[in-house]
Amino acid sequence: MLMGLGTAAQEEAGATPGPQPGEEKTFLGIEFVWCPAGTYQQGSEITPDKVAVLLGGRAEWFVDEHPQHQVTITKGFWLSKYEITRQQWTDRMQTQPWERFGSGGEDALPATGITWTQSQEFAQKLTIEGKGVFRLPTEAEWEYACRAGTDSLFPFGDEAALLSEYVNCRMGDVTADVAPVGQKKPNAWGLFDLLGNVWEWCDDLYAPYDDPSAKVVEEYRVVRGGSVNSTAAFLRCAYRLGMQTGRSTPRLGVRVAREP
Numbered sequence: 001m002l003m004g005l006g007t008a009a010q011e012e013a014g015a016t017p018g019p020q021p022g023e024e025k026t027f028l029g030i031e032f033v034w035c036p037a038g039t040y041q042q043g044s045e046i047t048p049d050k051v052a053v054l055l056g057g058r059a060e061w062f063v064d065e066h067p068q069h070q071v072t073i074t075k076g077f078w079l080s081k082y083e084i085t086r087q088q089w090t091d092r093m094q095t096q097p098w099e100r101f102g103s104g105g106e107d108a109l110p111a112t113g114i115t116w117t118q119s120q121e122f123a124q125k126l127t128i129e130g131k132g133v134f135r136l137p138t139e140a141e142w143e144y145a146c147r148a149g150t151d152s153l154f155p156f157g158d159e160a161a162l163l164s165e166y167v168n169c170r171m172g173d174v175t176a177d178v179a180p181v182g183q184k185k186p187n188a189w190g191l192f193d194l195l196g197n198v199w200e201w202c203d204d205l206y207a208p209y210d211d212p213s214a215k216v217v218e219e220y221r222v223v224r225g226g227s228v229n230s231t232a233a234f235l236r237c238a239y240r241l242g243m244q245t246g247r248s249t250p251r252l253g254v255r256v257a258r259e260p
Contacts, residue, residue: 018076018260021149022189025078027131030088032078032258033190035145042143043068043209044238045151055160055233064208065238071140078258079137079145082181082192083110083200084122092125093118101250108180110198110253116221116245119201119254126256133259136203139222139240141257146195146225146237148188153236154195155187160232167196169230176228178251195235198253199223199243206242219245227251 019025019034026032044051044065052059087107090096097113114122119136126134137145152158156166163169166185168176182192194200206220207213220242226235229251233239243252 024081024190027078027134027258028126028129029091030084030126030256031081033081033145034076035073035079035141035189036076037073038144038149039070039072040144040147041068041151042071042140042238044236046153051233051236055236056231057233062233062239064240067210068238069209071144073141073144076260077137077141078260079141079191080255080257081190083198083253083255085109085181086111089114089122093122097248098250105178106180108182109178110181110193112178112198112250112253113248114201114252114254115248116201116243118248122254123256134256135259136201137255137257139202139204139224142194142200142202142222142224142255143237145189145191146187148191150188150237153238155237156185163196163232163235167226167235168193168228169196169226169232169235170228178228193225194255195225195237196230197228198225198251199227199241199249200225201252201254206240216242221245223252 021036023034024031045068048059048062051062086109089111101113123134123136146155148155156162164171168179168184178198186192202222202224204222206222223241223243
């Protein structure tokens with residue numbers, strides 16, 4: 001359950017009400033959604049074995065979602081409403097990294113083929129434009145925004161049968177294509193495509209929850225959300241994966257956060 005002062009409580013306490021959950025604002029031509037401060041349970045409540053039984057896959061693929069633990073987001077943040085598009089990327093970076101994978105298509109498709117380092121460079125370019133501080137979301141912020149106040153397997157509940165309404169993903173043996181952003185239903189805060197379509201880089205170094213100081217052989221960063229090639233087990237709010245910072249794929253993109 002999320003905790004925090006609502007608007008009425010803020011007014012009674014003499015605080016100036018801030019943006020409301022899901023409130024939208026545009027910065028530098030990119031639409032953002034407000035994610036308020038609050039507390040939630042990060043990670044999976046159900047065991048890896050149960051995930052495998054319910055949704056398929058191997059239990060060992062899901063062990064790093066444990067232990068579930070309480071996280072407090074101490075201050076609200078803006079998160080881009082959609083995955084960063086190709087148009088938004090080329091406007092600032094003057095590059096088209098998706099082309100090396102033979103991926104053409106329209107400007108509203110998510111920018112893909114980008115490394116973690118390039119994603120950081122994109123956020124820095126936005127910051128340099130002088131309209132606030134932009135960055136990659138932390139892993140905790142990403143899952144918090146994905147859940148949008150829920151504690152279920154998916155932002156819309158526990159029914160994998162509803163995935164096709166909210167997520168551009170693989171259904172059975174049919175693999176989808178990466179689609180223009182915003183084609184499916186949003187979550188409760190009005191954020192689109194947090195699950196499916198393309199994976200999204202987070203800022204954090206990848207490490208087990210129960211040993212955050214654990215060293216990895218190479219520098220891995222967290223990616224979240226699954227892609228068009230993912231099945232239900234990999235499209236849960238809690239699923240996490242580590243990827244080398246220099247790696248890029250045709251189904252890996254980014255979403256950016258802005259400081260309040």
